[in-house]
Amino acid sequence: MDQPARSEHAPHWGLDPNCVFLNHGSFGATPREIIKEQRRWQDLLEHEPVHFYEDVAMGFMEQSRLALASMLACDSDDLALVENATTGVNTVMRSLRFNEGDEILVPDHAYQACRNTLDFVAERWGATVVTVNIPFPISGPEVVVERIMAAVTSRTVLAMIDTVSSPTGLLMPFEELTTKLEAAGVSVLLDAAHGIGMVPLSLNSLGASYTTSNCHKWLCAPKGSAFLHVRKDKQQNIHPLTISHGMTFPLGDTTRFRHEFDWTGTRDISAHCALPATIEFMANLTEGGWNEIMRLNNELAIKGRNILCEALSIEAPCPDEMIACIATLILPKGGALNGIPLHEPDPLHEILQTKYGIQVPVWSWPSPKGRYIRISAQLYNSEEEYRYLAHALKQELSI
Template sequence: MSDNLARHFLLREDVVFLNHGSFGACPRPVFAAYQGWQLELEQEPVEFLGRRLHDLLRAPRQALADELGCGSEDIVGVLNATSGLNIVARSLDLKPGDQILTTDHEYSALEKTWSYVCRKTGAEIVVVKIPLPLVSEAQFTDAIIAGMTERTKVLFLSHITSPTALLFPIEPAIAEARRRGIWSVIDGAHTPGHIRLDLDAIGADFYAGNCHKWMMSPKGSAFLHARPEVQSLLDPLVISHGWTKDSKQPGAKGAFGSSPFIDEIEIQGTRDPAPWLTVPAALQFRKENDWWAVADHCHALAQETARRLGELTGLPALSSPEFCAPQMVAMPIPECDTAEIHKTLFERYSIEIPVFKWQDRCIVRLSVQGYNSVAQMDQLLAALTELLGLTAPPLAAQG
């Protein structure tokens, strides 16, 4: 199956690409649709951007809303999850002494975002240490709730963590935050197309996710979701044609007839809308190729590879399987120069995979997508065995 699916992708054949989680990889048909939109724009830019764009932007909103379980007026396109979360972080009315509750597993760019906000507002970041290995929902939820105080104004969580590839069971913590009047802000950068999402059921106040990773749309396509009750809290990062002076009034409309939440964020000067317009093509590609079944195969391969490496290293996993991201796993390795291992894996073995130090652990973060194979997992394990001085790995049972 992997060899057959690999033909759909533009990845270099001389590289073993095991890092889909960082930037994704766009299938050929989806990339062709992306270039088609770009060509159409260039053929008549004024018509496309000046007269057609507002209507064109509705289609990806609706397609994504249907996929993610939310209303099409509660979701808006942004360049990436980081930009969407910056809109939220820099809009919320925080004051000196207010607390932003988060975990020790967050993405570094967002750690910097909240640090910037705290410098501007006088708010404070409170970091909860999540006990490892993560083996139960209560273990996670109890740790989060224990960190909540009367000063907690924001709960900021990753749904799937970047450094540790953990799938956090966020729903009970979000419900408790709502009960206490705490804004919940969720970094879902890795979740769309990775797990089945129902944003209305999750119930977060704000949720941002990338489409360019596991949904496999072009780079520059992501979304911000906000519950209708909190949309008026948001200000765009760029004030442009979509903004109106009455945008905070009850029932206000944006400059182009949608809500201020939609118009102020969507219409921010000249940009290339092709990545966002291609989201329906990415969803169609996934449907035509039964990608949830592909994801199940990838999950099994990722877990089997992690199990095999764990047998070689003797190091415990960071979580039980149900709290590991389905197609991504952070695999502990013995103490080493992670930068040198990363460099050598690519230069000597042509393997593209993140290797880094997280807290007191050395980590290899494996992503498995439909274009990967058992043979590539064998290559990775053989390379790590040589570089780390491990006992030679057995070949996988599949081949």
């Protein structure tokens, strides 16, 4: 079987034509026009750096926050522009104070880097990280709500939950969880790394204490663009990881939160400056704008998953309602490639890449123990690419 073509949207991206790129989920992929836009901002900066940083940068950053806020239904002043979701999680966790014995809830599907942050901070304060097991395969979102709410005790102060989990690709019932947890007095730190551009987010009505999301993933913005949203009543205690002038700068008519997050030292803000253009460019790729992009990607992810399930004779591990634009499957045992120890690179990943030109993550996961594969669906992908992956997997797993 020959390598299939991408979709009609693919020419907007500069992706390697010899690669079947089914891993938008890890780092995103940015259209050529947006990269050009980022370079335009870098040129503008270098044209007159002092004028750029001292006179106009704040205004450009404000335009970016306003563009994000209109997509997120929130107040632009509650947004901090950060480099990535890991930084967003660290910013919150390393700002907060905990008491000995406080409990921090986290599902076992959390992204390991963010989980590490929780463990690091909890240990410093003598707090306890309570891991909530979420089954996989899973029958529905109500299981997640039941399991997490059952783990809340009088000592629970914070819960880190995902919009979409990284290893298992599950669209979590994050809205219901946020409402219930916040009502129970538990602050929610929403890890929406797979958030903006992948699922609709309405932050004011959501009511989470803290939300961080990557723009470089599903918004397709340049790398190093993300935001942290902090609810107004929580802003006083949240400080950037880098303390700078903002801490003492005369307040004027703005907030300390704004001052502190708007200037964290000299840095390349071109990815952030490119956000308004990114939002508009992407929205214009389909007639229905962002809602249509999310709908199309969701449909394609489910189609791709069904193609794989049928070809490999396996059951889908979750209902369609728990899929957004990525989908994880547990691979059947087969061929000579079983039994890869956890944390070791899976040779199947390498084989798919070198023999078939497919970029897709394959790894081992302990709960339940098995070999997992995760597909992504973005506008540039085509249905045929998942058929090609199914063909390659059948060959390599001797199915």
